[in-house]
Amino acid sequence: xxxxxxxxxxxxxxxxxxxxxxxxxxxxxxxxxxxxxxxxxxxxxxxxxxxxxxxxxxxxxxxxxxxxxxxxxxxxxxxxxxxxxxxxxxxxxxxxxxxxxxxxxxxxxxxxxxxxxxxxxxxxxxxxxxxxxxxxxxxxxxxxxxxxxxxxxxxxxxxxxxxxxxxxxxxxxxxxxxxxxxxxxxxxxxxxxxxxxxxxxxxxxxxxxxxxxxxxxxxxxxxxxxxxxxxxxxxxxxxxxxxxxxxxxxxxxxxxxxxxxxxxxxxxxxxxxxxxxxxxxxxxxxxxxxxxxxxxxxxxxxxxxxxxxxxxxxxxxxxxxxxxxxxxxxxxxxxxxxxxxxxxxxxxxxxxxxxxxxxxxxxxxxxxxxxxxxxxxxxxxxxxxxxxxxxxxxxxxxxxxxxxxxxxxxxxxxxxxxxxxxxxxxxxxxxxxxxxxxxxxxxxxxxxxxxxxxxxxxxxxxxxxxxxxxxxxxxxxxxxxxxxxxxxx
Amino acid sequence: xxxxxxxxxxxxxxxxxxxxxxxxxxxxxxxxxxxxxxxxxxxxxxxxxxxxxxxxxxxxxxxxxxxxxxxxxxxxxxxxxxxxxxxxxxxxxxxxxxxxxxxxxxxxxxxxxxxxxxxxxxxxxxxxxxxxxxxxxxxxxxxxxxxxxxxxxxxxxxxxxxxxxxxxxxxxxxxxxxxxxxxxxxxxxxxxxxxxxxxxxxxxxxxxxxxxxxxxxxxxxxxxxxxxxxxxxxxxxxxxxxxxxxxxxxxxxxxxxxxxxxxxxxxxxxxxxxxxxxxxxxxxxxxxxxxxxxxxxxxxxxxxxxxxxxxxxxxxxxxxxxxxxxxxxxxxxxxxxxxxxxxxxxxxxxxxxxxxxxxxxxxxxxxxxxxxxxxxxxxxxxxxxxxxxxxxxxxxxxxxxxxxxxxxxxxxxxxxxxxxxxxxxxxxxxxxxxxxxxxxxxxxxxxxxxxxxxxxxxxxxxxxxxxxxxxxxxxxxxxxxxxxxxxxx
Numbered sequence: 013x014x015x016x017x018x019x020x021x022x023x024x025x026x027x028x029x030x031x032x033x034x035x036x037x038x039x040x041x042x043x044x045x046x047x048x049x050x051x052x053x054x055x056x057x058x059x060x061x062x063x064x065x066x067x068x069x070x071x072x073x074x075x076x077x078x079x080x081x082x083x084x085x086x087x088x089x090x091x092x093x094x095x096x097x098x099x100x101x102x103x104x105x106x107x108x109x110x111x112x113x114x115x116x117x118x119x120x121x122x123x124x125x126x127x128x129x130x131x132x133x134x135x136x137x138x139x140x141x142x143x144x145x146x147x148x149x150x151x152x153x154x155x156x157x158x159x160x161x162x163x164x165x166x167x168x169x170x171x172x173x174x175x176x177x178x179x180x181x182x183x184x185x186x187x188x189x190x191x192x193x194x195x196x197x198x199x200x201x202x203x204x205x206x207x208x209x210x211x212x213x214x215x216x217x218x219x220x221x222x223x224x225x226x227x228x229x230x231x232x233x234x235x236x237x238x239x240x241x242x243x244x245x246x247x248x249x250x251x252x253x254x255x256x257x258x259x260x261x262x263x264x265x266x267x268x269x270x271x272x273x274x275x276x277x278x279x280x281x282x283x284x285x286x287x288x289x290x291x292x293x294x295x296x297x298x299x300x301x302x303x304x305x306x307x308x309x310x311x312x313x314x315x316x317x318x319x320x321x322x323x324x325x326x327x328x329x330x331x332x333x334x335x336x337x338x339x340x341x342x343x344x345x346x347x348x349x350x351x352x353x354x355x356x357x358x359x360x361x362x363x364x365x366x367x368x369x370x371x372x373x374x375x376x377x378x379x380x381x382x383x384x385x386x387x388x389x390x391x392x393x394x395x396x397x398x399x400x401x402x403x404x405x406x407x408x409x410x411x412x413x414x415x416x417x418x419x420x421x422x423x424x425x426x427x428x429x430x431x432x433x434x435x436x437x438x439x440x441x442x443x444x445x446x447x448x449x450x451x452x453x454x455x456x457x458x459x460x461x462x463x464x465x466x467x468x469x470x471x472x473x474x475x476x477x478x479x480x481x482x483x484x485x486x487x488x489x490x491x492x493x494x495x496x497x498x499x500x501x
Numbered sequence: 502x503x504x505x506x507x508x509x510x511x512x513x514x515x516x517x518x519x520x521x522x523x524x525x526x527x528x529x530x531x532x533x534x535x536x537x538x539x540x541x542x543x544x545x546x547x548x549x550x551x552x553x554x555x556x557x558x559x560x561x562x563x564x565x566x567x568x569x570x571x572x573x574x575x576x577x578x579x580x581x582x583x584x585x586x587x588x589x590x591x592x593x594x595x596x597x598x599x600x601x602x603x604x605x606x607x608x609x610x611x612x613x614x615x616x617x618x619x620x621x622x623x624x625x626x627x628x629x630x631x632x633x634x635x636x637x638x639x640x641x642x643x644x645x646x647x648x649x650x651x652x653x654x655x656x657x658x659x660x661x662x663x664x665x666x667x668x669x670x671x672x673x674x675x676x677x678x679x680x681x682x683x684x685x686x687x688x689x690x691x692x693x694x695x696x697x698x699x700x701x702x703x704x705x706x707x708x709x710x711x712x713x714x715x716x717x718x719x720x721x722x723x724x725x726x727x728x729x730x731x732x733x734x735x736x737x738x739x740x741x742x743x744x745x746x747x748x749x750x751x752x753x754x755x756x757x758x759x760x761x762x763x764x765x766x767x768x769x770x771x772x773x774x775x776x777x778x779x780x781x782x783x784x785x786x787x788x789x790x791x792x793x794x795x796x797x798x799x800x801x802x803x804x805x806x807x808x809x810x811x812x813x814x815x816x817x818x819x820x821x822x823x824x825x826x827x828x829x830x831x832x833x834x835x836x837x838x839x840x841x842x843x844x845x846x847x848x849x850x851x852x853x854x855x856x857x858x859x860x861x862x863x864x865x866x867x868x869x870x871x872x873x874x875x876x877x878x879x880x881x882x883x884x885x886x887x888x889x890x891x892x893x894x895x896x897x898x899x900x901x902x903x904x905x906x907x908x909x910x911x912x913x914x915x916x917x918x919x920x921x922x923x924x925x926x927x928x929x930x931x932x933x934x935x936x937x938x939x940x941x942x943x944x945x946x947x948x949x950x951x952x953x954x955x956x957x958x959x960x961x962x963x964x965x966x967x968x969x970x971x972x973x974x975x976x977x978x979x980x981x982x983x984x985x986x987x988x989x990x
Contacts, residue, residue: 050583050625051613054576059641062573084551087543088577088615088646088662089599094539107606110578112615114600115661116650124540126577126601126615136539146836152548157577157646161605172604173577347635 027296053172063307089124094132104224108160135260151181168287176282182274189275196279200245209302209411215467227251239440241498247279299361303404310340311357315369446491448484516785542661552796578613583621593713597649624749640670657776665771671763678764685768689734698791698900704956716740728929730987736768788850792893799829800846804858935980937973
């Protein structure tokens, strides 16, 4: 789309408050985060969207390293037979597989699956590499693309191909694995809350909602402004499901010299979280990005294109900000007006805009515009970079606080199934309710309200949960935990 | 493999000087750069190998940005029909395709190709995005995985799936495209020579050797110690082959208001260059990595594991070096002896090793061991970080110089076909010889000597070539250029 057309189109951006779903697909295209591709179910991630993903990678890599995780790369293709080695795993993924039947002009003897996740191909190698307790822990991560066939797709939230990271660790003891599960989950909380400013609730999944092949799945759950939940990252205790002899036989000699099987974990976070970012913070004018993750943190807009003095001044500002590790950029496109550029910066959710005209230069001032609060500030040019840095920090804090407030306003405790249903028919949102943990009740609730159990919230970093006395919202039998329910993406 | 077994295996590393090919596959596995996977033709890149690729990415991203290139992501799958839109392109890639015929449990209406390269899927989007000269240049890059079916595979150098970056740019004028082709090539020279310490020759490919769909292919060519050439990166002028109406119809309104078609370029560099890195620098003891690309630049080895003082001292050294942006690491594995650790560091090609024992601590000295020259130096602990930084710089320069010397010793000018054949039967190497540029002669030479034209070398950054008067080495007809011939990987 040419810039003119985009500008025209922006004028027609449907307000988020009117129809979030339409707004979502429109704003993604207009802000050039992504576009539809000619391949059904697959999208193109454009630089504005990919830049967010790159920032997530840049933030996450050092955190993974702190957990002793190293990056590696495993094959895209997996022999079909591998998936069957863990019974639940193949059952979970079989309906979503893309199958390669021909390669190099010949029909393949064994069909290959395009990885939907890499447990099986990685653990085949783990069984080769791990012999002794000295080889443990083995903790590898991949940044890659995976394919899970989808009939109905939605930008970022549900696409046939998506990008993610998947970490797979093997340990000598179950406790070490459990520590890693919780460390992985805490890492995701950090990414979601401290960088993306998306408040999340940590907890564990019900048996029905856990990962295919896991002993236990933990999750971070966010609530979107339309009251639907987004599972933003999951961390799994795989127990010895994949390591046992009949599966991948990842045996090792323990410190006592006995044969043992490793305890494993896996955790993953995908480009889907970018969908959560867009929905959580965007407004009627377009995207709103938190500074910690915005590809451009400060857009400097010259009031005119024809004055060399203004351009040079803007470039000086950019240089000063960059020297303070601020991702600043001058909008130098000289066929566009100032108004146009300001609209673009607004649509694309740039956290802070600086407008520079003759007046500002002469008065030794700068006009700052804060995207998320729509606030304007006039500041002195002297030491402006310190003020900008401080404002960016404040924006980050402010955005998480605002999102948390919205999340809390969409979180309800209910004591009767009627209230439950009423909430699901009106505001939706997170509903806290007692559940007896019988999968039958869970299924009925889901069939009748489309709300599923999102998690049993943790009360601390150790993964403890609150024990209470109550009765199941559905069957009235005794229940000891309040679960979090919601409709979900 | 357990550490013990690795150590045993290292003892059996075949000398590079004896059989480079065997040494190559052995050293890659022993140094844990990569391993065979259960999927035919695909390999696993382990952390030691992937770390090199991450460093290449880290060096290349800012260079791409300087050229105005932005990162993005396009789908893995390409509709089979897309490939046919450019005649040479489909002909070139058809024999190497992996085909997805089933997705989500159903047979697909249109078969999908796993991308062997992304021209077609990207240019379909380019035709949607580009309307006016104001939308140009459009310069996007992807770091991704591609699949080209291979019957015979070789670690890094030839695998069915490999990792690479592919940059695709569109311009209003042919001259702008040509500038980009040469800038891309210069970028590759920088990566190869300044970071990987692999000397390369820039030049253009013959018609027979150019990229399927290109108007012109430029290349960087390196020579391996066994006298075989490695094409280490290519940059293509695609002309209007893909943009013309019958192909992807990437039309735009030019400044005069007329309809025009964009001029395109693409360039790519893959994990194959890691193969070149291993062969160029490795020696009988294992890998030798240049500091600019080594995942670990300095390995600090405590002489004993049981002395807290030594460990703490080593960690202080690590901290000091890290504060100087040196990638330092203490080998803290406490079940292994010093000798073992030194052997590991040597095998893995760590540029510099520091050995720390009681003697060193007391004498306020450090023992440094330089991997590539096998040199030992005793230095004072005071200000050692400055010395280390300087030594790392010297190693980088020294390794390129040493590799250039070897390259020059393997470069020959010949004036007769007999000499040509003799060289190809003995030392092999780069052979400079006049060629009339008739594809028939090129084909006969290749059939008779297995040597192909590698490139017509450029004499400067502008891509000029030397015009000379001579006769074709094969047919004796007049020839105006000396081409570079070699057998190749």
